[in-house]
Amino acid sequence: MPSCFAQPISFYLFFLVLLLFAPPPSVSNISLSVHNVTLYGEASFGDHSIILTQNLSHCAPFSSRSHSPASSGISRAFYAYPVRFLDPSSNSSASFFCRFSFAILRNPSCPFGDGLAFLITSDTDSFSPVDGYLGLPAPAFGSHESSFVAVEMDTSFDPSFGDINGNHIGIDVNSVYSQASVDAVSRGVDLRSGKQITTWIEYRNAVKLIRVWISYSHIRPASPALVAQIDLSKHFKESMHVGFSASNGKGSAVHIVSHWRFRTFGLLPASISDNDNVREGECSTCLTEDSIIDMDGSESDRQDAGTNTRDMALGLGGLAAFLVSLILILSVASYYLIKNSGQRKMRTEAAPRFQLNKVPTRLSLAEIRAATMGFSKSKIIGEGASATVYQGCLPSGGAVAVKRFDRENRVMNCRCPFTTEFATMVGCLRHKNLVQLQGWCCEGNELLLIYEYMPNGSLDTFLHKSSKSAKFLSWEQRNKVVLGVASALAYLHEECERQIIHRDVKSCNIMLDSEFNAKLGDFGLAEVYEHSCRTRAVTIPAGTMGYLAPEYVYYGVPTTKSDVYSFGVVVLEVATGRLPVDRGGVILVDWVWALWEKGKLISSVDRRLRGQFNEAEMARMLRVGLCCVQADPEKRPTMKEAARILKGEDPVPRLPPRKPTVSIRSVLPEQSKEILTNGGDQSPGFDDLPYMTPKSHFG
Structure with a gap:
């Protein structure tokens, strides 16, 4: 042998x-045991979970309950050992990340209980002196001897405490009055559904930002449900206890917690200054759960006083x-x-471990530096607002495009483009008209995504280059490009496991391979939703003027129909060869509508084609473009319908004889309107973030 x-x-x-x-x-x-988790009140261990409260056999009048935690339905579970959150010698505070799943099961004969809260407190023995209120500590009722931070999943509506409804998420600091809150249903999750719900909580001390994600899935959504700018370091003590609290108050429900992980990071030793802590500025994707070390609370782990990380796992x-x-x-x-x-051939250390068209692979910074000649300026093939793209060649001989994210952008903008794009693409979106993610790197202060290389660059360079020697696309190539983009968007909107709204469909984000097949890329602004979610989050309108739907600019609510509008602009851009807004300020959509009104639609075709196109197909393409940019989003086709029309499988809908006037109306459902006035992303400091597109006004 x-x-x-x-x-x-x-x-x-x-x-x-x-x-x-x-x-x-x-x-x-x-499984959990009394050796690493301490239970209070009615809490008990279940089947690989913690059961915080018990269902009552009958709903006793609230006035008949005593004030002891056990009799008032207050229960808690804490990790048995304190966690270090503050280093007095260096005056540095910890950041933290937490993930857990929970379910709230109601007694049908009683009202809902109060809900549950993830709790960080300096005093595990401090209970609220009255019934209910999620069992939060005494500071919520006037005592300042201890301190706490809580993220509540509130299923009880009490206007006296500023609750927005009986189904909301809130962030509490030393008070039952939430500093920020959001309707859970508006984020696609019903806390009262009885389903298992997964929650992710992250606090970044460097930017004083706390973010909460919530989903029925075990995959973290791209966009947080709740964002608040709060300096928690003012409320941290050197040692704090981490766990959960729940109460039933006037109702009855079983609150169950499972799959719990918690991690602190970012504490500085006394000899290191704040400026040296480069990890604080990174986006959360670099600290994925794959890098977390599960700890069962063994004695050797607890004796390591110098560690900044303490992880707990259930299951x-x-x-x-x-x-x-x-x-x-x-x-x-x-x-x-x-x-x-x-x-079998012997493998050597020099054998490349990276292969194209496989599951995305994590690469080292050294490998990427070598591939791009140290991020040489001669290798730059594209630049955007948040990243620079380099052409690279890996040892395997495969050409790749390396997207290097700007360092300042990741700190200034709480919605990190790297995080959003990575979270969207790492799920291995596989479609022939999507640029494929090949790998990533998150090392030191570098954030990098590695994509397949597109030899023909972006669509806009073929449509808008002024050089006489520049190539231009034939009619057949243009038709193939439009059909490819339509197929990609139909896949994102209707065929993915989760619905993805791209939010930045434009010609410079459409790449062309060696055979001029179109591939949609740049998911840095994408929004991901469960298909069952009927509401959309209010966001900062982002994208490029000329491509943005008017209702999206006005309300900041992305929908599939706002993507359809952007696609319609691209269709008109491809057919006419004109910019969405030319150097003279002429808006392409208005210009094409004017020609339609005069019965001269075909005269808008790019003159460089010199009449070498199928007139019937070109007329269909132009009319589809106008259908997609109608002011009323309800009158726009879906992407799947648009694709069928472009192929001639369905007739083109009738267009109005004149361009419809812009009439902005709310696209928010009634139950979501409080987002505009209560918490949500409109947290303190939210207006200070960069506005990513010029503000527009509509009559």
Whole structure:
């Protein structure tokens, strides 16, 4: 047997024997125990979860309840050991990240309970002196001996405490009056549904920003449900306790928590200044759960006083890992014993580990620097508001496009383009008309995404280059481009597992491969929603003027129909060869509508085509473009309908004889209107963030 296989076989057999004769994993690795979680009140351990409250057999009158935590439906669960949040010697405070799943199961014969809260407190024994109120600590009622921060999932409506409704998320600091809150239903999640809901909470001390994501899925949404600029460091003490609190108050419900992880990071030793802490400015995607170390609270972990990280996990992890590892090791050992040297080539350290068109791979900064010649200016092939794109060549010989995100943008803008684009693309969106993500790098203070290389660049360079020697697209190529973009958007809107609104459809974000197939890219502004979500978040209108739907600019609510409008502008741009807004200020949409009104629509066609096009197909393309840019979003087709019309499979809808006047009306459902006035993304400091597109006014 060749020597190259001797070491792997002995290695795997060693671990096989070790596992076969080793004792099974301890109980503390399999599920929660009293050794690492302390329970208060009615709380108990369930099936790999914490059951915070119990259903009442009957709903007792509120006045008949005593003020003890056990009898008032107040329950808590805390990690048994304090977590370090403040370093007095360096005057630095920790940032933190938390993920957990929960479900609230109601007793049908009673009103809902108060809800539950993720809680960070300096005093685990401080309860509210009255019934309910999620069991928050005494500072909520006037005592200032302790301090707490809570993110509440409130299912009880009490106007006296400033609640916006009985189904909201709120951020509380030393008070039951939330400093920011948002209607949960408007973010696509019903806290009262009884379904398991996953929540992600992140606080970045460098920018004093707390963000909360919420979803029925275990995949974190691209956009947070709640953003608030609050300096939590003023409320942190050196050691705090982390856990959950729930109460039933006048109602009855079972509050269940599972799959809990918590992590602190960013504490500085006394010798390091704030300016040296480069990790504080990074976007949250770099700290994905893959990099978190699960800790079961063993004695050796607790004795490490110098650590800045303390992670907790709930669930059937240890036993499953043991069984899976055993099976995998047996399989690998068998494989190597059966195979001989002639059936497999020896791998060397120099062999490339990166292959194109595979699942995105994490690359080192050294690999990317080598591929781009140290981010040489000669390798720049594109520049945008938030990133610079370099052409690179990997050791495997594959050409790639490296998107390097601007350092200042990631700190100034709470909606980090890298985070949004990575979260959207890393789910392996696979469609022939989408630019494919090949890898990423998050190292030091660099944030990089690696895409497949498009040799023909972007669509706008073919449409708007002034050079006489510049190539221009033939009619056949233009038709193929439009159909490709329509197919990509139809996929994002209707065929993805989650609906994706691109928000920045324009010609410079449409790339062309060697055969002039169109591929839509740049998902830095994308919004991701569950298909069941019927509401849309109010955002800062972002994109490029000339492509933005009027109702989106006015209300800041992205919809699939705002993407359709942008697509319509691209269609007109491709057919006419004109800019969306030319150097003289002429708006392409208005110009084409004027020709339609005069019955001269076909005269808008790009003169460089010199009449070499199918007139019927060109007329159809122009009319589809006008259908997509109608002022009323309800009259615009869906992307799937637009694609069918472009192919001639469906007739073109009738257009009005004149351009309709712009009439802005709310696209928010009634239950979402409080977003405009209560919390949501309109948190303190939100108006100070960069406005990413010129403000416009509509009559």
